Amino acid sequence: MVAFDxxxxxxxxxxxxxxxxxxxxxxxxxxxxxxxxxxxxTGIGTxxxxxxxxxxxxGLITASFMYSIPEVQAxxxxxxxxxxxxxxxxxxxxxxxxxSGSLIYAYGVGVPFASAQVKKDPITGAVQDLYMSKGxxxxxxxxxxxxxxxxxxxxxxxxxxxxxxxxxxxxxxxALIGGSAAAVAGVFTMGVFYVNAVVPSYGxxxxxxxxxxxxxxxxxxxxxxxxxxxxxxxxxxxxLIGGGF
Amino acid sequence: MVxxxxxxxxxxxxxxxxxxxxxxxxxxESDVGSQSNPNSQVQLAPQMNFLHRIYNxxxxxxxxxxxxxxxxxxxxxxxxxxAKFFPLTxxxxxxxxxxxxxxxxxxxxxxxxxxSQSRFKQPLYMDIxxxxxxxxxxxNFIVCFCLVALAYIQSQILVxxxxxxxxxxxxxWGISVGAIGSSVGDVHYGGERExxxxxxxxxxxxxxxxxxxxxxxxxxxxxxxxVWFCAKYGGxxxxxxxxxxxxxxxxxxxxxxxxxxxxxVGIAIVLVMLILNRLIEVQVKNAYGPYKEEKNEKExxx
Numbered sequence: 333m334v335a336f337d338x339x340x341x342x343x344x345x346x347x348x349x350x351x352x353x354x355x356x357x358x359x360x361x362x363x364x365x366x367x368x369x370x371x372x373x374t375g376i377g378t379x380x381x382x383x384x385x386x387x388x389x390x391g392l393i394t395a396s397f398m399y400s401i402p403e404v405q406a407x408x409x410x411x412x413x414x415x416x417x418x419x420x421x422x423x424x425x426x427x428x429x430x431x432s433g434s435l436i437y438a439y440g441v442g443v444p445f446a447s448a449q450v451k452k453d454p455i456t457g458a459v460q461d462l463y464m465s466k467g468x469x470x471x472x473x474x475x476x477x478x479x480x481x482x483x484x485x486x487x488x489x490x491x492x493x494x495x496x497x498x499x500x501x502x503x504x505x506x507a508l509i510g511g512s513a514a515a516v517a518g519v520f521t522m523g524v525f526y527v528n529a530v531v532p533s534y535g536x537x538x539x540x541x542x543x544x545x546x547x548x549x550x551x552x553x554x555x556x557x558x559x560x561x562x563x564x565x566x567x568x569x570x571x572l573i574g575g576g577f
Numbered sequence: 578m579v580x581x582x583x584x585x586x587x588x589x590x591x592x593x594x595x596x597x598x599x600x601x602x603x604x605x606e607s608d609v610g611s612q613s614n615p616n617s618q619v620q621l622a623p624q625m626n627f628l629h630r631i632y633n634x635x636x637x638x639x640x641x642x643x644x645x646x647x648x649x650x651x652x653x654x655x656x657x658x659x660a661k662f663f664p665l666t667x668x669x670x671x672x673x674x675x676x677x678x679x680x681x682x683x684x685x686x687x688x689x690x691x692x693s694q695s696r697f698k699q700p701l702y703m704d705i706x707x708x709x710x711x712x713x714x715x716x717n718f719i720v721c722f723c724l725v726a727l728a729y730i731q732s733q734i735l736v737x738x739x740x741x742x743x744x745x746x747x748x749x750w751g752i753s754v755g756a757i758g759s760s761v762g763d764v765h766y767g768g769e770r771e772x773x774x775x776x777x778x779x780x781x782x783x784x785x786x787x788x789x790x791x792x793x794x795x796x797x798x799x800x801x802x803x804v805w806f807c808a809k810y811g812g813x814x815x816x817x818x819x820x821x822x823x824x825x826x827x828x829x830x831x832x833x834x835x836x837x838x839x840x841x842v843g844i845a846i847v848l849v850m851l852i853l854n855r856l857i858e859v860q861v862k863n864a865y866g867p868y869k870e871e872k873n874e875k876e877x878x879x
Binding site (some may be wrong): 362371377381391393398401413417420425431434435437438441443456458464465466474478514515520521 | 740
């Protein structure tokens with residue numbers, strides 16, 4: 333028997349919003365893929381999915397830990413605190429990764445940081461094009477990319493934490509999997525995170541510098557819409573696992 | 578048992594140390610086995626008639642392959658813990674199982690990748706496979722040991738304990754260590770070591786893709802030479818990145834409790850890192866200066 337419970341629909345909608353947040357977050361993170369690993373492109377030298385999931389999952393660890401504290405669960409602002417913990421974990425992971433990456437670009441490879449998408453850094457006003465090596469698409473992590481990465485990590489951390497928060501609430505009441513609610517919610521959050529990190533990688537196409545990249549505006553609406561639809565399906569599946577509907 | 582602040586900080590520092598070792602060794606393992614993005618150049622080299630003696634395993638992206646070995650190690654350790662083994666023995670044996678499975682993947686992917694390049698006349702060197710594979714397994718064993726130990730501490734020793742189980746925490750840290758290793762240390766291998774015959778800091782022209790250095794300080798270069806070089810900078814910096822991530826993501830809540838103040842401190846840490854990045858950017862631009870046009874380019878323009 334299918335029971336249309338408004339709370340269940342709200343939960344599915346929240347998962348869809350979270351998934352979309354993760355998708356938007358991926359566009360903010362400056363990834364240069366394989367070219368950046370050879371200092372041929374601006375950004376972090378890895379793939380979109382790898383970095384977004386890596387940072388998001390650290391956010392999941394901090395958020396789930398925050399949620400497990402009984403005093404936090406008793407607070408009226410528990411949800412906001414758990415989401416903020418997720419954002420904090422993600423931001424710290426990406427900030428330390430980008431800082432360490434900068435140390436390698438600066439002193440290991442010996443290249444000055446330069447963006448190929450803007451002539452001047454919109455935040456610092458620093459000239460970019462003069463510092464771009466010949467035959468490359470920029471290199472390193474200028475301040476604008478760093479800021480964009482932190483914003484992306486915050487959004488990804490909030491998205492991941494929100495999925496976990498919703499799912500652990502559903503599963504804790506489930507007769508089927510109530511005993512291992514945190515574990516199942518964690519695994520499913522990871523799944524939804526990966527789905528929504530993969531969807532935008534088709535639009536991003538391997539490299540994006542952040543919100544100042546023209547590609548950002550071009551591909552974001554389509555990717556976000558796709559993620560929303562895909563995340564609704566994920567949400568329905570997540571509720572079904574717990575024996576909902 | 579309730580941990581006091583000193584004990585909590587000691588455990589947190591130990592977790593940070595474990596993460597630092599894991600991060601460093603993960604990057605070095607990806608250098609000795611040649612994995613992730615810089616391996617695209619190793620893969621491309623034979624097509625450019627640059628035959629080489631470098632190990633060529635890319636089991637998958639680093640996060641997935643490290644997550645795999647860590648979760649296998651974590652699961653084996655969990656089974657042994659249930660069988661009343663001592664924690665250290667269980668973690669060690671679990672890590673060994675994870676590393677051996679990883680070694681199997683490394684061997685098959687090296688053989689498979691080189692076999693797929695037979696049309697470019699790239700040989701499969703059995704001596705390289707014989708003495709590089711144990712090195713890969715050894716590096717991965719240390720990574721796996723540290724990550725499973727980290728998961729064990731979070732799940733069993735910390736008070737309050739983390740709600741996730743040991744294998745799942747090991748999986749998450751495996752994915753994170755792979756993401757960080759792929760983002761940080763690999764740049765030292767791909768951007769510098771593979772193209773060391775170019776002027777330092779020249780930036781790698783896309784036209785040079787696949788033209789990797791094949792001669793070592795003595796004889797022909799192999800992956801052991803690469804890890805020797807990357808262990809001087811790329812590996813340790815990667816270790817610092819993961820150590821900072823593990824330490825700083827838990828430090829605010831350990832000190833300030835599970836409150837908004839801890840979140841504020843976390844954001845302040847991120848802002849400090851942003852300022853540090855800006856300082857590095859300014860320092861590097863001042864030290865190196867803008868790129869100048871080469872003489873023949875100026876003549877061509879004239």
